[in-house]
Amino acid sequence: MAVALVLVLIVVGSVLFHFLSPWWWTPIASNWDYIDNTIIITFWITGVVFAAVVLFMAYCVFRFRHREGNQAAYEPENRRLESWLTVVTAVGVTALLVPGLFVWSRFVNVPSDATEVEVVGQQWQWSFRLPGKDGKLGTSDTRDVNAENPLGVIAADANGQDDVVVEAADLHLPVGKPVKMLLRSIDVLHDFYVPEFRAKMDMIPGSVTYFWFTPTKTGTFQVLCAELCGQGHPMMHGVVMVDTQEDYLAWLGQQQTFAQLSAPQQMGSAE
C-alpha cells in the first residue's frame, strides 16, 4: 500500500514541481524559439510516458501485492501486445525526432545574409573580430599569436588588415540581423554559450566551428564558457550587448582595426 502510494506521489510531485517551481529557462532573446518549442513537445511526450509507466506500476503493486493464497498468472509472452507497444513507442520517438531534425537542419545551414563574427577563446577570456569594411575576415594562424597580435591574424592577408579587433572586451551586435559566429581557440577547448540565445558550440584549437542566430531583443547578455577548460573555467565570463542599429554603429566607430593596432608596432620596429 505504502509503496503504491509513494509511487503515485512521485508522479504527482514531479508534475507539480514542473509546473509550480520558479526554476525555468531564461526569457529567450534569439530566433531559436524553435528549440524551445521542441523542448516543450519533448516534455509533453516524455511526461505522459513517465506518468503512465509509474502509475501503471503503482496500480500493479496495489492490485497484485502478495496476499495469502494468491497465485501469479503464467504468461511467457504476448506477441500482439508486444508488437503493439513497439509500434506506439516508435511513433512517439518519431514524433520527437522529426521536428528535431527539421530544426537542426535550420541550425546548421546558415542564411546567406548572415554577417560573420569571429570569437576567439583563450584561457580564460573572450576576444572578438569583425570583418571590417570589405566584409571578409582575414585568415589566422595560432603560430602568429604574440603580444602585439593576440588573435594571430595573418598580417600578409590583405583581407585581415581592416578587421576590427576587440580584445578581451564586450561584443556588440545589432538587433534583428542574423550573425554567424565563427569560433576559434588559441589554446584549449572552450564553448561560447549565451543561455538567452539557446545556441552554443565548442571551440577547438586548430579548427573553426560555427553557429548562427538572430538576436531578437536588445540588452546585455552574459557569455558563459560551457566546456571545462582548466581551473579558470567558471570565471570565463563575457558580455554580449545587443544594440539598436545606431548604438551598434556608434560602438563600431570606436573600435580599432588590425592595421591600426599593428601600426605603432611597425613604426617602433622601423626605428
Place this chain on the structure above:
Amino acid sequence: MAEATANGLGQHTLDSARTHDATATSVTPTEVHQEHPIKLYLVVWAWLFILSTCSYLVDYFGLHGYLRWSLILIFMILKAGLIVAIFMHMAWERLALTYAIILPPVLVLVFVTLMVFEADYTLLTRMAFFGAGP
C-alpha cells in the same frame, strides 16, 4: 565459405567426434584436427608471396591516384583473406564462429568511414580559415 566446408577439405574428424560423444555419455575431450595437405599451405604461401610482390610493384612503378589505391586495397584484401581463411583455418570453422568473428569489425569500418568525413571536414575548415598551409 559453405563450399569450403562441403568440399571435404579437412575436418573429417567432425562427424566421428560426434558419434563418439553419443556413445560415451561420459566426458571426453573432443579435439578437432585441422589436418590439411601440406601442399595447400605451400600454395597459399606462394600466393602470399606473389600478392606481396604485386603490392610492392605498385609502389615500385610509382602508380598514382585511384589506380594505386584500388590496387593496394585489392591486394591487401586478397592477402588478408588468404591468411584468415586458410592459415587461420577460418574456412573450415563452423559458420557460427566465422560470423561471430567477421561481423563485429564492421563497427570499426563504420567508425573509419565517419572519421574520413570528419577529417575531411577538419581539413576543409583549416584551409578556409587558416590558409592553404605553411
Place this chain on the structure above:
Amino acid sequence: MVDITPADAVPPAEVAEMELYHPHSWWTKYVFSQDAKVIAIQYSATATAIGMVALVLSWLMRLQLGFPGTFDFITPEAYYQFITMHGMIMVIYLLTALFLGGFGNYLIPLMVGARDMVFPYVNMLSYWIYLLAVLVLVSSFFAPGGPTGAGWTLYPPQAIMTGTPGGQDWGIILMLVSLILFIIGFTMGGLNYVVTVLQGRTRGMTLMRLPLTVWGIFTATVMALLAFPALFVACVMMLLDRALGTSFFMPAIVEMGEQLQHGGGSPILFQHLFWFFGHPEVYIVALPAFGIVSDLISTHARKNIFGYRMMVWAIVGIGALSFVVWAHHMYVSGMHPYFGFFFATTTLIIAVPTAIKVYNWVLTLWRGDIHLTIPMLFALAFIVTFVNGGLTGLFLGNVVVDVPLSDTMFVVAHFHMVMGVAPIIVIFGAIYHWYPKVTGRMLNETLGRFHFWVTFLGAYLIFFPMHYLGLMGVPRRYNELTDMTVMTESAHHLNSFISIMAFIVGFAQIVFLFNLIWSIRHGREAGGNPWRATTLEWQTAETPPGHGNFGKDLPIVYRWAYDYSVPGAKEDFIPQNVPGSFGPSREPA
C-alpha cells in the same frame, strides 16, 4: 515456433568436465585464489572501497556547490580534481568492476552450471591487475600536483596542459597508466566471462534458457571487449603526446603566452575515440543492471519474466546499436555538422528496445504475486529512476534540444538518474538478493528498509530538481556559481537543498555498509534457497557453494529460468534442474 520439447530430453555431454585447480595453502585459497567466487568477492570489496572514496568526493563537491565560499580548502583545482576522480572512479573502477568483475565472476559460473571460469589462472591475474590499476589511481592523490582535474572525459589539449591540475604534473600520467592497466586486467577477465558463457555451459543449458542476468553481463562484457580498445588507443596516444611531445591530439597552441611545440593534431579525434568507448561504456554499466533487475522482478513477483525472447533481443540490440550512437555526446563539439542527423536518429532508435525492456518489466508485475521484499523495492525504484533518466536522455539525444542543454546541470542530472542512481540501486537490490547465497545469512531487514527509503527518495530529490537548474542554463563543472545572471537567489537555495540531501543519502550508505558487515555474523540463517528461486545458483548442495560449485555432479538443465507459478505444479517455482513437465512449459524456443 514454440516447440513442445519433452522437458527431460537433454543431449549427452559434449564438453569435458573441467579439472579444477586445487588450492594447497591458505594463500592460494583465499588470497591468490583461482576460484571465481573468491575473485568475485575480492573484486567487489575493492570496488566498494574505492567507491566509498568517490562517494566522499561527491560530498566535497556538494559542499562547495551548496555552500559556496564556506570551505576554503576546496580550491578550484581541488574541485576539478574531485569531479574527475569522482566520475572516473564511479563509472570505471566501481560500476564496471563491480558488475563484471564482481557479479560476473560470482554469478556466471553458478548460473550457467559451470565449475569455474574457463581459465581460472587468467581470471586471478585479472583481479590483481585491477587492484594494481586502483592503487596507481589512488597514488595520484599523493603525487606532486595531485590527481588530474581534466574531467572524466580527459579531453585534450587541456588535459595535458598547465592550466589544468595535474596536466603537467603526475596526475594525468598516473590516470592514463591506471586506465591502461585496468583495460589489460579487464580483458583477461572479460575473455573468461565470454568464453564461459559461450562454451562452458552445463548440459541442457541453451542460450535461450539463460537467466537474463547472464545475458546482461555477457553482452556487456562483449561490448567492453570491443569498446575498451578505443580507450586504450586514446590513452596510449595521449600518453605519448604528454610524455614524448607527439602531436596526435595537439594542434598549434599558445599556452599562457608561450608557443608550444605541437602542431597539426586533431583534438576532436580524441573525443571520437573516447566516446566510441564512452557510450558503449554507459550501457556496459546499464545492461548488467537490466539483466539483474529482470531476475529480481520475476523472482519476487513469483511470475515468469514477460517476453523473455524480446528481452534477450533487446539486450543484444541495445548492445549492437550502442556502437553507432557515440557522437551524441559531441553534438556541440564542433564536429561535422551533418553528423547530427545520423546520430540523433540512431540515438532515438535505441529508445525502442529500451522501451520494450521497460514495458516487459512492468508487464511482469501485472497479474503477479508481488512480494514487497527489499530486492523488489529496489527493483521498483530502479524502474522509476531509470525511466526518468532515460526519458531525459531523449531530450539530449534529439540533437537540437541538446544544444541549449549540453554541458549544463541537465546532463549531470540525466546521467546521475540513469547511471548514478538506477544501476547503483540495482546493485543494492542484487546484494540484498544474493547476500544469503554468498554468506549463508540474510541482511538485516529493518536497516535494509531504512537504507532503501532514504536512498531512493533521497536520490530522486537530489537529481530530479537538478534538471531544472540545467534548463535555466547553469553549466556543469562550475565550482563557482557566483556572478552569474542565470543563477537566481532561489537557485542557490535549491543547490543547498540538493547538497543536504546528498549528505543524507551518503549517510544511509554507511548504514548499509554496517549492515553488510554486521550480518555476516549476526544475520538470520538463510538456508539454501530463501527466495525460492529457480536459477541454478540456488540449487547448490552447500551454501555458500564450495570450490567447484556443484558438488559431485553438474546439474542438468531441463527448463528456462522462469518457471514461476506454473499451473498445475505443486510449488510456485520449479528450479531449472528439475526434470519432467508441468503444465504448459511454454518456454521460448
Place this chain on the structure above:
Amino acid sequence: MAETTLTHIGRTGPRPAGWQGIAADWSSDQRAFKNVSWGKAMMWIFLLSDTFIFGCFLLSYMTDRISTRVPWPNPSEVFALRIGGSDIPLILIAIMTFVLISSSGTMAMAVNFGYRRDRRKTAVLLLLTAALGATFVGMQAFEWTKLITEGVRPWGNPWGAAQFGASFFMITGFHGTHVSIGVIFLIIVARKVWRGDYDVGRPGFFTSRRGRYENVEIMGLYWHFVDLVWVFIFAFFYLW
C-alpha cells in the same frame, strides 16, 4: 528448424551447414562454437578485441594524416635503401614483409605437423618461425635506427607532418611488441612440444589445463594475426 529440434534432443549425426547450422549451433546447449575448444575460442575473441585496437590505431593515423595541412612525407622515399648506388624504394619493408609471410608459412606447417603428432618437425618449425619473427624485429630495429639517424622523431621530421614519425613509431612499435611477445611464446611452445608435454597432457603453468597439440594451433592463430595486421600496416602506412 527440424534440425534445431533434433539437436535439442541430442540426436547425433552431422550438424547442419549454412544458416541452419548457425541457428542450430547458437541454440544448442553447452557450447555455441561446436568443435572449438575453450582456448581456441578465447584466442579468437581476444584477436577480435585486438582487431579493434589496431583498427583504432590505424584510424587515428588516418584522421591525423587527412586533417593536417602539412604535406605527408613520401614513404616510398623515406623507406628507400641505397643498394648498389641506386635508391630502391621500400625495399627493406618488402623484405620484412616476405620474412613475416614466410614465418606464417612455417607456422601453418608447424600446426599441421603438430596434429600429425610429429614432435620433431613441429618443434623445429616453431623454432624456425620464432627465428623469422626475431629477424623481423631485428630488421625493424634497423629501420628505426636508420630513421632516427635521419632525424625522424616522434615530435617531428625533416620532410613534413610531425604525425608521420609519431604514427610510425607508435604503430610499428605496437606491432613489433606483438611480434616480440609472439616470439617468446613460440619458444615456450616449442620447448613444450619438444619435451612431449602435449603427448602426455602435462598441465601447463599458465592455465593449469592439460596441454594438447591444439595449443600449437592457438599459438598459430596469434601468429597469423600478427602477420595479418602487418598486411594492413604495409598497405596503409607504407604504400598509401
